[in-house]
Amino acid sequence: MKADTTLHPASSKRNYILQLLTVFVGFLVFGFSENIKGPAIPRIQSDLRLDEMQLGTLLSLNSLGYLLACTFTALLIRKIGIKAVSLLAFGSMAVSGVFIFLSHSYPVLSGSFFLMYIGNGMLEIGLAVLGARIFVKNTGTMMNLSHFFYGLSSTVAPLISSGLMTVTVFGHMLDWRGVYLIILMLSMIPMIPAFLGKFPGDATLTEDRIPLSAISRDPVIWLLVAVLSFGVISELAVGGWLVNFLEKAYGWTASSAAGMLSAFFLCFTLARLVLGPVTDKIGFALSLILFSAFSGICTFAAILWGESGAILFAIAGVGIAPIYPTIMALIADRYRQGSDTAITFIVTLMGVASVLGNYFIGAITEGIKQLFSGGQEDGAGLLRGLQAGYGFIGLCALLCSVSAYWLYRHLKIRGQLM
Template sequence: MRKRLGGNNRVYIMQLATIFLGFIIFGFSENIKGPAIPRIQFDFNLDEQQLGTMLSLNALGYLIACSFTAYLVRKWGIKAVTLMAFGSMVLSGILIFMSRTYPLFASSYFVMYIGNGMLEIGLAILGARIFVRNTGTMMNLSHFFYGLSSTVAPMIATGLMSVTLFGQLLDWRWMYLIMLSLSVLPMIPAFLSSFPGDDLAEADRIPLKTLVRDPALWLLVLILTFGVVSELAVGGWLVNFLEKAYRWDTVAASGMLSAFFLCFSAARLFLGPVTDRIGFNLSLILLSAFSALCTFAAILGGEPAAFLFAAAGIGIAPIYPTVMAFIARRYPKGSDTAITFTVTLMGVGSVIGNYAIGGITSGIKRSYGSGSELGLLRGLQAGYGFIGLCALICAVSGCVLYRYLKARQELI
């Protein structure tokens, strides 16, 4: 009996290592591009349109991978698919290193985003299957590692591209090769471990047709989509807002963004037990409403209230992992399909949401006069206000979900 328990503990440790290391790699792969893109653009002589096209195609590759990963999990098992996801990341690093022409580089980058999409779905499915107790705590803790690696990834990437080895400066190709080769590390515990859920008979799984008839799933899609738009948009728009609206220098504005990520990471580290204690549904409402209030107060309060932009990270950080925990609890025999469905639609919504922020900013700016200081300020405020509005819609959707589930005595 003692040996068997010891064996179970070792398996669980391997499972945790796969998930935690996987989220670290995921954060690296998504966030090392910031310092590299200007160098890539220079080396291949790309204009903004070519660069934008490449990034759009990569987003498409990500969505394609999200759409077929659950099918591969059912066909080959989560272990094989997880190893494939990490392996494709290693392969993309090698291909990026070897690329000397733009078409080869763009294709290699596309492979990396295919791996990213497979990895996001694979890690979410692993978490849903493994974290059957303290689900909210463990999901938030897992995503904390993503936030941690996302925070340090740009600094590590910049540092690697300034290293001289054998008299030669390492360029962005070497940086991608080194960083993506780290995907080998989580492959080791994944290979040595076993994962539950693959033995579930097809007849016992909840089919997609049944899932999409559940209004709760569509409300979770809304919560996840608007929550993620509000989360990701901060990284792209906060520094721009502070520099142009308040004339902050780059160092100060970047410092506020770092403070946001610090609040964001701390929330995922410490608020997981709170979501388990008060319930996932109520947590989604309170946390997203807090983020919306902080964002609106930061805009209306002007420069003295700018610290509230960072505080908004406390509320928005737990939304994604808490929705994943919600899905794992509500659809224990259909979590693979439910996660794929929600994350794929979330990806489409995120693309639209980021375009909307840019469109709102430009539209309001033009209405006041494109060249005026007031027009610039109002445009930036309106665009950033949309980020707060997304968090508010997230909270309202959570209230609708709460009423729907409470009426059926299905609150989680």
């Protein structure tokens, strides 16, 4: 069989539009599924009576589903194609919404989230691989544009989640279970263009692909792992911990805290829309250094300034937003014939870091709280614990910048800057 050497579909403009709809709407739904948890987590914690350590463990254990999906998705793509993998990912996310709705205990909820994260992991790999194959020109701009839709839904997700949890339907309040059911059922929408479209690259011959052994020997891949791991911990942790921080540290209402999370994602979304061309102009590696450093500085400034500086938590989204799509753009340019392998390798290791990151935030928060609380569950001990835990998020952004500097230095010495 002849190898498919084109990244854009050769068949028709209609097919390309279906591919774009799969990517853009897919990221839109992905953003909803990932970021309704901000307002939901305090309710889940209260309903199931979980402490901060259990909460961090819950998020970490459920991230294992995401990690597991990362390990087998590339193989599935090669065996059954991106189309089938995309349909499977969207379908598993919809089914997980039903299971979350029926969850009334910690173990059942963990299992339901585990399934949702498997769908999320498969979807993220699938969309990233599809994007790497079809975005040949202005890669940084197009990658940021596709991830813009993730940021767009992430912006409104906390407000929608917070609002829906107070809605009564047939005499019953939706609460967090009903919200997850409604939002995750939206996964069925992008199944339509995914089903109707044809996807490029699946016919690439095995001998034409860059093998994993060759990719794993490239020092750049390990630097990318470091940059992406620290960057994604700093990005994803905000969705899980910012609302919790604002409600418990400053006594904010659920709606006000959700509003600040939405402000973070508004900055996040606009940055991806505006800064994509900047990454193409000044280079991927330099962009990573500057943007992640800005995010880390804003986060620490917000913590040190106190409640009056809380807006800096939102502004930090400007810096962290371009990290993931810029890494994907760099991978797409550097590993054209092995993008699926490179993306899977990097994202899998990033998943390990994400699991550890949520665990560390929970452990740091609980540990510092106990150290300063004197047996009390609120007051100065809790505040110091929350500040220390959130400070870890800012630290990861700064470590992302440091790792990006070493990446920039390595590529510059070899004349490989992109």
